[in-house]
Amino acid sequence: MVDxxxxxxxxxxxxxxxRLESLPSYGNLIQNTDEPALFDDEQEPxxxxxxxxxxxxxxxxxxxxxxxxxxxxxxxxDDITTNETASTPITATNSAxxxxxxxxxxxxxxxxNLLKSRVKHLFILSENGKPVFTRYGDEDQLVTLMGVMxxxxxxxxxxxxxxxxxxxxxxxxxxFLHREPFVFVLVxxxxxxxxxxxxxxxxxxxxxxxxxxxxxxxxxxxAQPNFDIRRWLSNAERKLLHNIIDMYEHxxxxxMTSARCLILPANIRGQIGQTVAQTIRGQQDMLFAIILAHGxxxxxxxLRNYHLHPSDLYLLINLVNSxxxxxxxxxxxxxxxxxxxxxxxxxxxxxxxxxxxxVCLVLLxxxxxxxxxxxxxxxxxxxxxxxxxxTIQIKLALDKTRxxxxxxxxSDLRYFAYKSRGLSQYISSKLLQPxxxxxxxxxLFELIRYVYGRLHNRNHNLKIVYLKAEYESLLAxxxxxxxxxxxxxxxxxxxxxxxxxxxxxSYIKREESQLFIIRCEYF
Amino acid sequence: MTSNNRQSATGQAARTCQFKMVLLGESAVGKSSLVxxxxxxxxxxxxxxxxxxxxLTQTVSVDDITVKLExxxxxxxxxxxxxxxxxxxxxxxxxVVYDITxxxxxxxxxxxxxxxxxxxxxxxxxxxxxxxxDLTAKRQVEVADAQSYAEExxxxxxxxxxxxxxxxxxxxxxxxxxxxxxxDTSNANGGxxxxxxxxSITVSRSSTQxxxxxxGGCCGGK
Numbered sequence: 001m002v003d004x005x006x007x008x009x010x011x012x013x014x015x016x017x018x019r020l021e022s023l024p025s026y027g028n029l030i031q032n033t034d035e036p037a038l039f040d041d042e043q044e045p046x047x048x049x050x051x052x053x054x055x056x057x058x059x060x061x062x063x064x065x066x067x068x069x070x071x072x073x074x075x076x077x078d079d080i081t082t083n084e085t086a087s088t089p090i091t092a093t094n095s096a097x098x099x100x101x102x103x104x105x106x107x108x109x110x111x112x113n114l115l116k117s118r119v120k121h122l123f124i125l126s127e128n129g130k131p132v133f134t135r136y137g138d139e140d141q142l143v144t145l146m147g148v149m150x151x152x153x154x155x156x157x158x159x160x161x162x163x164x165x166x167x168x169x170x171x172x173x174x175x176f177l178h179r180e181p182f183v184f185v186l187v188x189x190x191x192x193x194x195x196x197x198x199x200x201x202x203x204x205x206x207x208x209x210x211x212x213x214x215x216x217x218x219x220x221x222x223a224q225p226n227f228d229i230r231r232w233l234s235n236a237e238r239k240l241l242h243n244i245i246d247m248y249e250h251x252x253x254x255x256m257t258s259a260r261c262l263i264l265p266a267n268i269r270g271q272i273g274q275t276v277a278q279t280i281r282g283q284q285d286m287l288f289a290i291i292l293a294h295g296x297x298x299x300x301x302x303l304r305n306y307h308l309h310p311s312d313l314y315l316l317i318n319l320v321n322s323x324x325x326x327x328x329x330x331x332x333x334x335x336x337x338x339x340x341x342x343x344x345x346x347x348x349x350x351x352x353x354x355x356x357x358x359v360c361l362v363l364l365x366x367x368x369x370x371x372x373x374x375x376x377x378x379x380x381x382x383x384x385x386x387x388x389x390x391t392i393q394i395k396l397a398l399d400k401t402r403x404x405x406x407x408x409x410x411s412d413l414r415y416f417a418y419k420s421r422g423l424s425q426y427i428s429s430k431l432l433q434p435x436x437x438x439x440x441x442x443x444l445f446e447l448i449r450y451v452y453g454r455l456h457n458r459n460h461n462l463k464i465v466y467l468k469a470e471y472e473s474l475l476a477x478x479x480x481x482x483x484x485x486x487x488x489x490x491x492x493x494x495x496x497x498x499x500x501x502x503x504x505x506s507y508i509k510r511e512e513s514q515l516f517i518i519r520c521e522y523f
Numbered sequence: 524m525t526s527n528n529r530q531s532a533t534g535q536a537a538r539t540c541q542f543k544m545v546l547l548g549e550s551a552v553g554k555s556s557l558v559x560x561x562x563x564x565x566x567x568x569x570x571x572x573x574x575x576x577x578x579l580t581q582t583v584s585v586d587d588i589t590v591k592l593e594x595x596x597x598x599x600x601x602x603x604x605x606x607x608x609x610x611x612x613x614x615x616x617x618x619v620v621y622d623i624t625x626x627x628x629x630x631x632x633x634x635x636x637x638x639x640x641x642x643x644x645x646x647x648x649x650x651x652x653x654x655x656x657d658l659t660a661k662r663q664v665e666v667a668d669a670q671s672y673a674e675e676x677x678x679x680x681x682x683x684x685x686x687x688x689x690x691x692x693x694x695x696x697x698x699x700x701x702x703x704x705x706x707d708t709s710n711a712n713g714g715x716x717x718x719x720x721x722x723s724i725t726v727s728r729s730s731t732q733x734x735x736x737x738x739g740g741c742c743g744g745k
Contacts, residue, residue: 231601232600232601232602236571325571326577368609375578
């Protein structure tokens, strides 16, 4: 049972819009702050930027070349049929992990069954059809299939001189992303918007160039078109790929390209940020100093005029979260942030600020020789934060589970996610029953991505989408200053929806200073 | 084991030396396991792959001299090979590790040794470690072969086991002993000071004098 209320189409929806827009809490939130943005999600990547910074800050010769290769985003036609059940339960997600474990099984039959199963498949192949990666199964078994995919992509490009973006085959949706020298393919049975499928593929592409850097990959493929890139993808890199795919399905921040902050009193966050910024002040090679705790942003300090894109932040979070190898040591890792500069390479100093390895400090410089300097900064920051009891404050904030839904007190409210568009940051309530299992979590977020896709469809220009699905009702609201996604019980009335939304917005306005990083810290 | 920081180094009467050491070798031969056993006394059966390089320090005492070892544990994956010079440049010591149950890793170790002999500092002390010595049943590299190779090339050689900790401290100590405690200029940029940020530094010829602002590499007899 699906019932859409889309703005200006149904009388009911007009009422919802006018009610929501006349909420007193709405008026409070729409203004954008005058503060310079912490993140810039409109920022275009600049090839050669890192090189430029390095040349300007020191007289050292640069070694990294920076070819200018940035693909243009192709807009995709929205062809999702609205009469399909939006809340298709994902029956196969459960078995996904089991399936991944069967990677070494040589049984071809098994592989065939695996391909037919309703899990969300993701494949990477090289432009000449060589298998690079598969989310499930063993890519060696998929040589033929990847050959077919390669043929489809190149046929469209040669014969039609256009790009193949999207295919529908029965219940199956297949999204393609061709980014030289790779082809990324996603196969799904769910109703997710093609825009989201493409976004997920783009994250995977960025993950690959983040670890291997685009210039190196291109160089290698130019010299050796038949190169098997899997030689560069060891288990550690494969884990990064698996994790970024999984993370996309469990995290709305990646969808909304906005960072999630640890909830922290504003004065504590301010002290942390200032401590970091003051320590580093005067450096021209260091661009960003980031403190993360369990994948949430605690503080970010940066060199003036340089922005970190939220999607690049997710690559760093994925890197830190994917391995225990950074624990107890100081690591020095080359990392490319493709939204900053796809051609260049940062050097990241990664270390933890506490013994139990909850609070992670990431320092990013453009200078490969500066390990010692960054290592010294780390020592100083570590000491200062410890002496001022700030590390303990971060850990206390981590231990304090904030459900947020109970602070809003609305019986039909199940979940909400709020993005401040001006700040490119978001906050969400904790997932509670019935979404505590992985299967339900993934199902709910798929539904949210479906609604998100409708909301952001450029052709429709919608402000509000309200979806009454079988097991829940969803409200998505795109206002000038914010974006709000709320999940209600399926029985929620219009009255409840309005009232509850009002409470959420009031709550966020009230708590804004601890939910988000409002002030930027500069070195 | 007391960790030796700069403040104590300046205040101490005893001599303190600081050396940069790099671990090289094919992936999964046990470089990180050796370092973690040596520095923290830990061993994990499923040690995660190193990403980039990990930096650790350990202080040992050799003949009344405090020797601070700065260890660069590099990632063994092929994609990191081009970065290796960044780590062995300025290093006074290197341990090239192979896995005794995998002959390919021994061949790869020889390539590393050759590269170090050609590219690294001329007086670099190189040790060859045949790790996973506890897995004798799966042995593919004979002790005698590695021994004779090491002798031909003037390397310290030991078979080690990070798991049982066999020879782990010994190989690090053997290197620490062999490192020249009165070395001078050639290693000045190996240490942890701010000296190796690409600028050139004039280093005092006297090996007993510390260069102001640079505690890298040489034995400060303060």
